[in-house]
Amino acid sequence: MADLILHHYPTSPFSEKVRLILGYKQLAWKSVIIPSIMPKPDVLALTGGYRKTPFLQVGADIYCDSALIADVLEHLQPTPSLYPEPGKGLARTLAQWADSTLFWAAMAHNLGPRGAAHMFAGAPPETAKAFGEDRKAMTGGMVRLRPADAAAAYKSYLRRLSDMLDEQPFLLGQVPCIADFAAYHPLWFTRVRTPVMADILQLTPAVLDWMDRMHAIGQGGMEKFGSARAIAVAAAAEPTRVGDGLLTDSTFQDEHGIPLGSRVSITAESFGPEPTEGELIAATRTHYTLSRNDERAGTLHVHFPRIGYVLKAAIPA
Structure with a gap:
């Protein structure tokens, strides 16, 4: 191998x-x-x-x-397994939602004016401009949420994730599945890369606790x-x-x-x-x-x- x-x-x-x-x-x-x-x-x-x-x-x-x-x-x-039975179909479907709908709501919130200013604080102006032009080329004709609309959607999605964690440590049960890894990464970006935008996470303490459990998994060798x-x-x-x-x-x-x-x-x-x-x-x-x-x-x-x-x-x- x-x-x-x-x-x-x-x-x-x-x-x-x-x-x-x-x-x-x-x-x-x-x-x-x-x-x-x-x-x-x-x-x-x-x-x-x-x-x-x-x-x-x-x-x-x-x-x-x-x-x-x-x-x-x-x-x-x-x-x-990332796809434990009997719910692997549900796990894949939830992961696809997280990698798309949740991700774009989170990133539109994260990269609003305040988040973007934090990301590029101390960098030359041309750095932020180059990043913006690059991502504009990648998004093509995609419809992007405005930051205020994104924040409202993001809050709703966080509440839904919190509801899933009421009686279990991970989204679909006692162990992580692909849905957990897909839902975690846009929230990680909020918390780590644009912490000035991370107050939104404080509204759902169960989600923060789940994020801590996910972070503790580590990254291998x-x-x-x-x-x-x-x-x-x-x-x-x-x-x-x-x-x-x-x-x-x-x-x-x-x-x-x-x-x-x-x-x-x-x-x-x-x-x-x-x-x-x-x-x-x-x-x-x-x-x-x-x-x-x-x-x-x-x-x-x-x-x-x-x-x-x-x-x-x-x-x-």
């Missing part, structure tokens, strides 16, 4: 989700710190276009999106690693064959009339519209896999979850 290499940066909320899952699974991993904004040449050498944070590298296999990364880590280390070394690891490795790696589902499910072997592009439905192009070598009920080549990283398999991503036939050059 090749090393787990997480490409992330410390203040990335979705990275915090994955770091905690690594801790919950008690897995060792290598840490490659990547830029928070473009340009990201070493990232694109591995992903081919996808530039959201984080992504997981295992040899020459690249796993994009924290939802897919969670599935990969579950396969690698099944216990303790981390070792610092450089991006050039990660690219060298990919170049020296062979990507796993479809069905033989950490994504064992290999049955072709055709929803688009695009056969395997076609040149395709994959983009996120909303946030992060940059396409990744390659040869479609897997399209299963859960994920897509593209094969692509990079002059530095060699032949790579880049994997995406099916939910949340759009598959299209590539336009010939």
Whole structure:
């Protein structure tokens, strides 16, 4: 088994989700710190276009999106499970809500004028401007909540989470599940990255206690690693064959009339519209896999979850 290499940066909320899952699974991993904004040449050498944070590298296999990364880590280390029975369908559904609706309400609140000023306090004005322009490019035509509307929604969502914690330590029971990790990271950003906006959390003390329990999980055994070394690891490795790696589902499910072997592009439905192009070598009920080549990283398999991503036939050059 090749090393787990997480490409992330410390203040990335979705990275915090994955770091905690690594801790919950008690897995060792290598840490490659990547830029928070473009340009990201070493990232694109591995992903081919996808530039959201984080992504997981295992040899020459690249796993994009924290939802897919969670599935990969579950396969690698099944216990303790992120999807305990009998409620795994509910856990996945709640996690999807948390990674989208809850996340965007929290971030619109966090990055209102006061939160943004705190984030960039002491930094040159061009730093905040560059961050804003970068995120504007990633959001495209998304409708963003205004800070006042976001605060109202965020308060409601926090109360709902608090209600779930009335008689149990975690959202769906006595142990954490994927829903806990997905709901935690936007609240973590409020508490850690924009503490001037964290008064909103004081309204739900049960949620704060739950956050303390989540934080206590830790982040596993981390070792610092450089991006050039990660690219060298990919170049020296062979990507796993479809069905033989950490994504064992290999049955072709055709929803688009695009056969395997076609040149395709994959983009996120909303946030992060940059396409990744390659040869479609897997399209299963859960994920897509593209094969692509990079002059530095060699032949790579880049994997995406099916939910949340759009598959299209590539336009010939």
